[in-house]
Amino acid sequence: TYPGAPGAYPGAYPGAPGLYPGGPAGQGPYPGARAFPGAPAGPGPYPAPGQPPSGPGFGPPPPQGGPASPMKVPFELALQAGLIPRMLITITGTVNPNPNRFSLDFKRGNDIAFHFNPRFKEDNTKVIVCNSMFQNNWGKEDRTAPRFPFEAGKPFKLQILCEVDHFKVAVNDAHLLQYSFREKKLNEITKLCIAGDITLTSVTPTMI
Numbered sequence: 001t002y003p004g005a006p007g008a009y010p011g012a013y014p015g016a017p018g019l020y021p022g023g024p025a026g027q028g029p030y031p032g033a034r035a036f037p038g039a040p041a042g043p044g045p046y047p048a049p050g051q052p053p054s055g056p057g058f059g060p061p062p063p064q065g066g067p068a069s070p071m072k073v074p075f076e077l078a079l080q081a082g083l084i085p086r087m088l089i090t091i092t093g094t095v096n097p098n099p100n101r102f103s104l105d106f107k108r109g110n111d112i113a114f115h116f117n118p119r120f121k122e123d124n125t126k127v128i129v130c131n132s133m134f135q136n137n138w139g140k141e142d143r144t145a146p147r148f149p150f151e152a153g154k155p156f157k158l159q160i161l162c163e164v165d166h167f168k169v170a171v172n173d174a175h176l177l178q179y180s181f182r183e184k185k186l187n188e189i190t191k192l193c194i195a196g197d198i199t200l201t202s203v204t205p206t207m208i
Helices: none
Strands: 075-078 088-096 102-108 113-121 126-134 155-162 166-171 174-180 191-196 198-207
Touching: 075 198, 126 174, 191 198
Parallel strands: none
Antiparallel strands: 075 191, 088 155, 088 198, 102 113, 102 191, 113 126, 155 166, 166 174
């Protein structure tokens, strides 16, 4: 639990579009969490994936009523002002049929502040590896994710919430893991790179 954490992290948006079968339908916020002031706490739907806030650099919205066209992988999202606490990045897509791995990298120049790397076939097991790389040196790997929520050929919704000193990661509206910052200069983390064995549908940054 996140005692007294501001903001109702995934599950606070009942009926959100893109809720996948088997996902909890509109469960309440995390235990101990308070609804963030000004955030919709009721049935007001969360912005639909692919409907980013107006502004350049977020990719084209899908045609109304039609399916979103896949985005090219590797994909790069510019974060002009850098990361900001309470920034939520929602990524929707589908794992490829015979995947090996995919990765998300939050980058500061050539440094990687947060590397999120689900691996489907490492020594015949599935594992999520988190790490950071500074001056071309990888840090200590974090392999403590309690479960592996990605499946070959299946759609997913991946949400990364930037907090003051850590990232929270949720998959299909359920919290997965937390990763403490090893790089504190959030405003210098200006790029998100997504690569690997997935098809991307949308990448949407919002503030909550």
